[in-house]
Amino acid sequence: MSDGPAIETRGVTRVFESRKGFLFREKTRTEALKGVDLVVERGAIFGLLGPNGAGKTTFTKILSTLLLPTSGTALVLGHSVTKETAWLRPRMGLVLGGERGLYNRVSGRENLRYFADLYGVPIAERERRIGEVLERVGLTDAADRRTEEYSRGMKQKLHIARGILHRPEILFLDEPTIGLDPKSARETRKLIRSLVSDGVTIFLTTHYMFEAEELCPRIAILSRGRIVARDTLDGLRTLVGGDRTFEVEAYGFEDREIESLRHLPGVSKVASEEYGPATRLTMRVRTRETTLDDVRGLLPGHPELAVRERRTSLEDVYLDLVEEEAT
Template sequence: MTDLAIKADGLCRTYRSRRGWLRPSWNTVEAVRGITLEVRRGELFGLLGPNGAGKTTTIKMLSTLLLPTEGSASIAGFDVVRDTREVRRRIGYVFGGDRGLYDRLSGLDNLRYFAELYGVPAREQRSRIAELLEVVGLAGREREKVEGYSRGMRQRLHLARGLLHRPEVLFLDEPSIGVDPVGARELRQTVAELARNGTTVLLTTHYMAEAEELCGRIAVIVGGTIRELGTAQELKRRADGRRVLSAEVFGATDDHLDRIRALPPVRGVSVDAQGLGQLVTVQSDAGADVEPQVREILHGIRVGRLDTREPSLEDAYVAIVTAADEHRAHHESAAVSG
């Protein structure tokens, strides 16, 4: 038995779409460009990346939902193309959102239905469902119709569905998207417990705090390739030497942000909604104090708290993504000029 739960070697996926009928042309999009990674049994591994980076496409190839254009991948030693049936017996797939459940049925009836689909032996179904309802915190609510469930309850039912057949590897594709903070915390606790009990978990998320809390190792995917891979602490070193300025502002426009980005020492700017305002995070070169210039640019709008701090995982993520975008833009510019 291999010690690796997931192995990918040069994994690629290209999409071709046709445009026009009389004089058709083909548009080619490289969604994944040579992903290589190894995930050990029992590891909780994170995939981070912006929208369109290739995270979901990678998971779909690993879970046999998409065929790779190039490269190879295996789950518990079984090839995802040649051994599709064996792979599917060993994996569970849980995605964010409301799809995949039957609203008019109760949570219990949903699990009974999927237990039949997943081939769970009839003599084991009752005890397995009861066990999972306890694990995901839905015991006592299982006879209610799913249409009355909150977003967090739906996600926990999704998780129970994905665990019915005791998968060795569980793929979680942004499971906490849209879930309230209490529901998201309960979901994280459940996922962490699964990993402690030996289930291999591959998690995609846009929430940096979630990735840092749960994942032993994290890969950052940008433009279909892995740009960085390591622990949260190792990735944070990617932002070492940078100065991080956080400003709570109200009414900042794209023009304000573009002017901040244009400052010579600035290496990255991110914006997050925060109540009625925005939290603007500015990364700049070590030794460069951009606070006076930022204050000048923001003159005329309300500025609340403004301070500097140590780089976080989010800062490291922004640094990695920004560097990748700059590299891609430079490469495209060189190709055009050449």
């Protein structure tokens, strides 16, 4: 295997132009990606997060040579996704998920035969390879049933089996556990982890924060077509102002009380939201010197006051960064 990053993009943009309205006279223009610079190291799982419509699928499709960028450059395994597709395609796998892309009237095994031929898996090796991937994703027993009888989770496993059939060096997974029950989702995550131990680089998008937290040592957040952060989870916590989060609840706070909390040492943010009949303040705290007792001390007039501390989660980080971008 060669060195260098698994993915390296510079200024990748993508514009979609479509027509709508009477006689399709109205032109709409969507800038899905507005200059994405991203480096992803080899041999790990990299997570891309972002709100609906942020451009994650568009970016994943560009990296996997399914879609052309409007401008910018993108290298995968050191090769251009626009100029070296013939070199790249056998070395990468893409799993877009969902119900599409499978032949429902034939069995899982027959689906894989079709894709094995498409990917140029040698005939002599084909059946053994199919048996291996079926085993790997836990579909051996269902292999000869028609795919239309498969549950959503089984279809997703078959999609992943298809994605690894030709032993790619890099695998793109767009929301691999969407719509799966907790047990199937957990099995899928286990499978994803096992692929990494075989040396496959995985690029994954997800809306499940705990999934990214569990699987991805490094994470990027895409918002409105731009990368707004790229770091380890700890790095992202620092970026949003602290790895401690205080939650403070009472029946309403005065502005001066909130202001006094903001002035405690190490407090980077105090956000207020209605929480049932109560108001909840969420505080991001950077240092150890400020404690829950300091918070209690500043809010004497609230017999109903409830305070607790927890570790800043990826969800907190995500919401802070995406919110910041929106304002």
